[in-house]
Amino acid sequence: MKEFLSFIKKEFRHIFRDRRTILIVLVMPIVQIILFGFAVSTEVHDARVDVVGDLADPSVRQTVARIDQNPYLHVTAVLGSVAEVAERFRAGKSDVAVCFERNFDERLRHYDKAFIRILGDGSDPNTAQMIVNYVNGVLSTVQSELSASEGTQTASFPHVQYMYNPAVRSSYNFVPGVMGLILMLVCSMMTAISIVREKESGTLELLLVSPIRPVGVIVSKAIPYLALSLINLVTILLLARFVLGVPLRGSLFLLAVMSVLFILASLGIGLLISVVSATQKTALLISGMGLTMPTMIFSGIIFPCESMPVILQYVSDIIPAKWYIIMVKKIMIEGVGFSYIYPEFIILLVMTLFLLVVSVRLFKRRL
């Protein structure tokens, strides 16, 4: 035990002596959370709306006024014809156009229906879709108001409501994603590098001829990074809660348990990387390109797994971060208990055990 403690102490010394690394490790989550939370936002603020139609028409006027009131939209211009819309898009002067039928009000009264056409700028499909959805939302509200006041029955739009995240805030998605990313990065990359560094400098040899067992070496390497990861976890949660306003509806304890499980899985990956790489550069490359990239792409942080081709969906299934992120979302945002996440939990548990057993074996054999 004493042997162990002096070894762990030494690991902490390494970490704290290397100011730059410690700074990066502790500051990175803050930067990432703020970046993802504010800068890399998939929400659209202040979309510019062009209107094609006759503002003298009372129903049109009412509808346009409502669009302008929406915090995400504002009306920039009223155009005479649909033909002008393309030019406005090309000039980058507007993001969406709402075109009203001629004699809109009259048709609405007499025939109980009138057409509105929404033109989005498809050169940026994600944004266009988002803005069109906003406009649609406003239109459906206006419609229900109109039909209520007039007593007329208009074709009803479905009323869409997003449960757990009524404002459709992207930070609800990014925070769990960043948690997965950071924990994975700190744990696997730092563990891998710190082991490979000892390989490079020859000190690993020294440890192996000492009475410390290989498993002891691994565990004492892991503990400081586990501690760092927990600090990161707390930082992320505090930032998420108090700066980004992401709720923590579920049990904190459950979240902590899942996080530790995920940290252990990352540790296993880190160990695997340390076994296969001979130099710190290799370790860095493998964890950077081979780990961060697939995690970002396949874990559903940015691209939803459901919209991937089937083969890629299978690929995404072997990424531990995916399962962790799913659980974090469920716990934090939906506030569910263990009974709702046990399938993911079991998958992650099996992955973790597998990774740890394989990597510890390989690590021992390579000695």
Place this chain on the structure above:
Amino acid sequence: MNENTDIIIVEQLTKKFGNFTAVDHISFRVHRGEIFGFLGANGAGKTTAMKILCGLSLPTSGGGTVNGYDLCREQEKIKRHIGYMSQKFSLYADLKVWENIRLFGGIYGLSGKRIRQKSDEMLRYLNMTDLRDELVGDLPLGWKQKLAFSIALIHEPAIVFLDEPTGGVDPETRRLFWDLICETAEAGTTIFVTTHYMDEAEYCDRVSIMVDGVIADLDTPAALKQRHQAADMDAVFRKLAYQAKRE
């Protein structure tokens, strides 16, 4: 077998990697308190044999004892009773001198009090008392090497393995380092050393020369020179090592 006079007893030790026999039925003994030179060209099987002796790997067949502990069954006990230093002077460059001493003292299970006592003693002996708060990485190579050697001895092992301890060091520093080795041997610690410098082989009490996985010859430097009618160890080594058939 006499474990009182022989600290290493090896019988028919063999290590195979697939079809390749790295160490081929070697048998030898190292006496307590001697400086034993373990020579051989690169690839002759030195490192493999030494790894087995340090309890790092298991022999394919054959066996032996180190300090009375079985090579196959008591690797953990062997590790506790040997010291080890490699050519890389592997100490932690980003730790201070005293932190390195403390770490290895701790790893070998010394008490805090004993570590303090040992480290004062060691630093005084090496004339490094003023350097205890320096980072090891900032020390000149000669100092690092001496420190690494002393740290390998911190738990007072019966035997210390030195794997090419003087690689890449200037002759004067090497000579000083060998003074330290001789003093340690006189104090009763057995030294098991591999080297590529034949002038260093002259310092050894006995020398074995490995060629192609077997021990080609083993004796005192004087006897070896006489037997092979060579003027110095370098000539002896050349005569034996050039019999090598494998690359």
